[in-house]
Amino acid sequence: MSSCNNSMDMSGSEDDDQMNTMDDLRRGPWTVDEDFTLINYIAHHGEGRWNSLARCAGLKRTGKSCRLRWLNYLRPDVRRGNITLEEQLLILELHSRWGNRWSKIAQHLPGRTDNEIKNYWRTRVQKHAKQLKCDVNSKQFKDTMRYLWMPRLVERIQAAATTTTTTTTTGGSSSSTTTTSTATTTNSYQQLVLPDQNNTNCDNICSNHGNTQITPNYTPENSSNTVVSPVSDLTECYYPANQDLFQQNNNNNNTFSNGFTDAMISPSGYYNQEMQFQAMIDHQQNNQWTDGGNGGGDDFSDNLWNVEDIWYLKQQFNM
DNA sequence: AACTCCAGCAACCGCAATATG
DNA sequence: ACATATTGCGGTTGCTGGAGT
Numbered sequence: 001m002s003s004c005n006n007s008m009d010m011s012g013s014e015d016d017d018q019m020n021t022m023d024d025l026r027r028g029p030w031t032v033d034e035d036f037t038l039i040n041y042i043a044h045h046g047e048g049r050w051n052s053l054a055r056c057a058g059l060k061r062t063g064k065s066c067r068l069r070w071l072n073y074l075r076p077d078v079r080r081g082n083i084t085l086e087e088q089l090l091i092l093e094l095h096s097r098w099g100n101r102w103s104k105i106a107q108h109l110p111g112r113t114d115n116e117i118k119n120y121w122r123t124r125v126q127k128h129a130k131q132l133k134c135d136v137n138s139k140q141f142k143d144t145m146r147y148l149w150m151p152r153l154v155e156r157i158q159a160a161a162t163t164t165t166t167t168t169t170t171g172g173s174s175s176s177t178t179t180t181s182t183a184t185t186t187n188s189y190q191q192l193v194l195p196d197q198n199n200t201n202c203d204n205i206c207s208n209h210g211n212t213q214i215t216p217n218y219t220p221e222n223s224s225n226t227v228v229s230p231v232s233d234l235t236e237c238y239y240p241a242n243q244d245l246f247q248q249n250n251n252n253n254n255t256f257s258n259g260f261t262d263a264m265i266s267p268s269g270y271y272n273q274e275m276q277f278q279a280m281i282d283h284q285q286n287n288q289w290t291d292g293g294n295g296g297g298d299d300f301s302d303n304l305w306n307v308e309d310i311w312y313l314k315q316q317f318n319m
Numbered sequence: 320a321a322c323t324c325c326a327g328c329a330a331c332c333g334c335a336a337t338a339t340g
Numbered sequence: 341a342c343a344t345a346t347t348g349c350g351g352t353t354g355c356t357g358g359a360g361t
Contacts, residue, residue, distance in 0.1 A: 029329070029355080051346070067347075068330065103349060115329075118350075123327055323361080331353075338346070 026060045030069055034059060038066055039074055072113045079111030083120050085160065089153040091117055092125075092145055 026034075041057035047070060050063030059066060072078070083091070087109055094105040100121075102114035109117065125145075129136040132144065 027331075049346075062331095063346075064332090064348095065330075072329075100350065114349075119328055122351095127326085321361105324359085326358090327356090329353105329355085332351085334349090334351105336346100336348075338344100340342105340344085 025062055027065075030073075034061070035069070035074055038070060042070060042074075068115075072115050077111055078113060083112075083116075085153055085157050087112065088120075089150060089157065091120065092150055092153070095121065095125075096142060096146065 037057055037059055041053065041059075045053070045056075047053070047067075050067040052063070054061050054063045054066045057066075061069075090109060091105060094108055098104050100118075102118045102121075106112050106114040106117050126136045128149075129138075129141045132141065134140045
């Protein structure tokens with residue numbers, strides 16, 4: 001089985017350990033050399049058979065470790081950078097369908113790994129649950145996501161589309177394709193969260209979901225008419241903890257608008273120029289993140305609650 | 320400048336499912 | 341049909357860098 005015809009010069013061909021013993025296996029962060037070795041080996045021999053791959057490549061790693069490193073980090077089509085608004089929306093929706101089926105969810109977000117989505121969920125979503133002092137799996141929190149968070153995401157996606165259009169127009173660059181935001185956003189939302197509408201195994205999110213009745217489409221109109229408190233969108237964004245920003249936004253709508261616009265434009269807003277889902281994905285794949293994975297936008301997209309939302313929730317749920 | 324705290328992320332672990340001999 | 345190896349998945353841990361003091 002272990003016929004390693006490794007033609008590459010591997011530094012791991014130490015003389016005194018022809019066979020890797022369990023206790024000289026490396027652990028912890030991967031080095032550049034290890035990455036290089038793994039990439040080269042897979043380029044020449046393909047992936048799979050991870051245990052023997054690790055052995056043959058001369059990597060003092062377990063097969064599992066090599067597989068994980070490749071799938072989550074080294075694979076060429078892996079996307080890095082902030083989770084976009086569209087992706088957030090998709091994650092929320094798919095998680096409401098499937099729960100913690102991270103790999104299944106990841107299949108619907110090209111280039112994203114289950115690990116990344118899982119981390120996103122744990123660090124961002126669960127954080128909000130914590131702030132609301134409720135369990136992330138509770139009906140309260142699920143309803144909150146469905147009735148508040150997701151509609152707000154749609155609104156922001158829509159706002160970004162509008163903003164982008166405006167920016168493009170006023171920026172002087174002649175854009176031949178101008179998106180009509182409302183219709184396009186609705187359609188793309190349907191495409192986004194219902195990529196497999198014909199899949200009968202999937203709950204249709206537009207129908208009853210447990211006890212909760214939701215509106216057929218998330219649009220700013222019906223989302224705020226039905227469930228979300230009819231608050232002004234001037235106060236978009238902001239944690240109770242972020243009172244300063246909230247106040248600033250209240251005091252000066254333009255300040256808010258500009259800040260909001262800026263936040264929308266990059267990086268997540270950038271993609272709203274192409275609201276068709278596949279186009280968006282293609283676009284993203286063709287435009288690798290240039291902000292080192294920690295660029296703007298995240299702080300804003302992370303702040304999905306505003307003060308009045310919190311107040312409303314407390315009223316609704318006696319939180 | 321030094322220190323502490325914490326969010327985010329990469330990596331590990333254990334288990335289950337699947338493939339292979 | 342069974343045993344073993346491999347792969348896939350979800351939960352968890354621990355390191356790192358940035359923010360705050």
